[in-house]
Amino acid sequence: MSFDLKNLVATRMGENYQLHGQHLNPTLVEVLRITGFDKVYVRAEGAYLYDAAGHEYLDFLSGYGVFNMGRNHPIVKKAIRDTLDLDLPNMVQLDCSLLSGLLAEALLKKSPSHLEAVFFCNSGTEAIEGAIKFARAATGRSKIISLKGCYHGLSYGSLSVTGNANFQEGFGPFLVDVARVRLGDLHALERLLEKGDVAAFLFEPVQGKGVNFPRDDFYPKAQALCHSHGALVICDEVQSGMGRTGKWWAFQHWDLEPDIITVAKSLSGGFVPCGAILTKRAIYQKVFSRLDRAVVHSSTFGRNNLAMACGLAALDVLENEKLIENSAIMGQKLLEELDALRAKHSLIREVRGKGLMIAIEFQEPPQTGLKLAWRIMHRIDHGLFAQLVIVPLLSRHRVLTQVAGHNMDVIKILPPLIITEREIEYFVKAFDEALQGCRQFPGPILELARNTALRRLKGKDHHANGRAS
Numbered sequence: 473m474s475f476d477l478k479n480l481v482a483t484r485m486g487e488n489y490q491l492h493g494q495h496l497n498p499t500l501v502e503v504l505r506i507t508g509f510d511k512v513y514v515r516a517e518g519a520y521l522y523d524a525a526g527h528e529y530l531d532f533l534s535g536y537g538v539f540n541m542g543r544n545h546p547i548v549k550k551a552i553r554d555t556l557d558l559d560l561p562n563m564v565q566l567d568c569s570l571l572s573g574l575l576a577e578a579l580l581k582k583s584p585s586h587l588e589a590v591f592f593c594n595s596g597t598e599a600i601e602g603a604i605k606f607a608r609a610a611t612g613r614s615k616i617i618s619l620k621g622c623y624h625g626l627s628y629g630s631l632s633v634t635g636n637a638n639f640q641e642g643f644g645p646f647l648v649d650v651a652r653v654r655l656g657d658l659h660a661l662e663r664l665l666e667k668g669d670v671a672a673f674l675f676e677p678v679q680g681k682g683v684n685f686p687r688d689d690f691y692p693k694a695q696a697l698c699h700s701h702g703a704l705v706i707c708d709e710v711q712s713g714m715g716r717t718g719k720w721w722a723f724q725h726w727d728l729e730p731d732i733i734t735v736a737k738s739l740s741g742g743f744v745p746c747g748a749i750l751t752k753r754a755i756y757q758k759v760f761s762r763l764d765r766a767v768v769h770s771s772t773f774g775r776n777n778l779a780m781a782c783g784l785a786a787l788d789v790l791e792n793e794k795l796i797e798n799s800a801i802m803g804q805k806l807l808e809e810l811d812a813l814r815a816k817h818s819l820i821r822e823v824r825g826k827g828l829m830i831a832i833e834f835q836e837p838p839q840t841g842l843k844l845a846w847r848i849m850h851r852i853d854h855g856l857f858a859q860l861v862i863v864p865l866l867s868r869h870r871v872l873t874q875v876a877g878h879n880m881d882v883i884k885i886l887p888p889l890i891i892t893e894r895e896i897e898y899f900v901k902a903f904d905e906a907l908q909g910c911r912q913f914p915g916p917i918l919e920l921a922r923n924t925a926l927r928r929l930k931g932k933d934h935h936a937n938g939r940a941s
């Protein structure tokens with residue numbers, strides 16, 4: 473019988489976690505089981521996921537920011553079908569394909585005019601690797617300065633600049649000559665730049681982990697310092713770009729003129745991996761500087777037709793559906809409505825964000841009982857409180873969210889940019905109720921601890937069964 477994907481999906485759907493436990497990452501399976509995130513979603517559309525019973529789940533995670541235009545967008549789907557129908561020559565390699573030229577042209581139209589050249593790759597981390605190489609080639613210097621708490625990906629160059637010990641543990645020594653400064657610390661930045669060996673200052677304008685950004689004068693002053701000391705500015709827009717923060721690029725909130733920007737995630741329209749580096753022509757030509765260096769930096773799949781077609785469709789959707797504008801308007805509304813809950817919930821310390829990249833940070837409450845429960849919980853695990861919020865958001869309210877990073881009392885919401893007031897209303901009500909549940913301390917703590925223990929036991933049984941069969 474010939475290969476039939478639809479039949480395969482129909483007959484095997486539901487075996488997801490068993491297959492992953494056996495053949496992929498059982499540790500992830502265990503985490504998902506413990507937290508009750510082990511749902512089997514069978515369909516997705518726009519801002520929603522659906523399970524086999526037809527239950528609707530509000531997706532305020534967007535695949536870590538891949539679905540700015542919503543899931544399974546019909547225009548991106550059509551672009552994929554059209555690409556296949558056209559039987560275009562793909563990855564001839566020793567040619568110049570039309571679609572990559574068109575996507576480069578379209579991307580540059582959305583960017584400030586000093587960015588004139590594009591390099592395509594397959595992911596965010598690959599874009600960072602390339603950006604580091606471009607900065608070194610252009611300046612002849614080696615050091616990269618990044619920010620504490622930053623996240624730039626997990627391949628070696630990117631992991632080396634990433635300022636997060638949890639991701640680095642067990643993988644050292646690292647590759648890149650790196651120094652890190654605290655967000656907002658201009659003096660530390662200047663001291664490093666004065667040594668004259670800095671190729672670039674690399675930062676996410678709005679940090680993904682924790683959704684942090686500095687006071688308004690930091691980035692413009694940092695950029696001026698970099699340029700006066702001959703160092704480049706690289707903005708990592710992998711998560712914050714493509715309208716996520718209410719502007720095409722997050723650096724536009726500070727009127728910056730970065731020398732290099734990195735893009736990925738939503739550039740693919742949510743289907744085919746796609747990343748890009750945008751830079752000045754002079755920097756680009758320092759890399760591809762001679763005929764024998766014409767492919768000195770490249771990737772086999774980098775300009776593949778499906779990725780380019782998806783990119784073209786994604787840019788078109790963001791523009792024509794006015795999703796950048798919607799991100800700014802809905803983001804402001806969500807921020808204000810969540811902030812208003814602070815009057816009611818002493819557990820909320822701060823609501824911050826730009827556009828639809830929003831963090832809610834919690835704090836130790838003043839009430840004696842709650843304070844005690846908070847302290848006990850933090851003694852068990854520093855990241856547990858945020859779990860206590862996102863677990864009922866999913867189990868009781870069917871809203872998918874995430875903790876904002878390791879060891880922080882912060883949850884992050886990253887909805888698709890298509891959301892309307894309906895989704896905002898639903899989320900704010902669900903979040904309010906989830907927090908009310910937390911106030912019945914220590915009830916939910918015990919519940920979480922008991923679930924953790926039970927699930928672990930079940931998980932062990934499951935593994936034992938798996939081995940026996």
Ligand SMILES: Cc1ncc(COP(=O)(O)O)c(C=O)c1O
Pocket residue numbers: 536595596597598600623624625626676680708709710711712736737
């Ligand atoms: C700011 C930033 N840079 C780089 C990356 C790495 O991208 P990828 O996971 O596509 O390698 C991410 C991923 O979350 C990111 O948020």
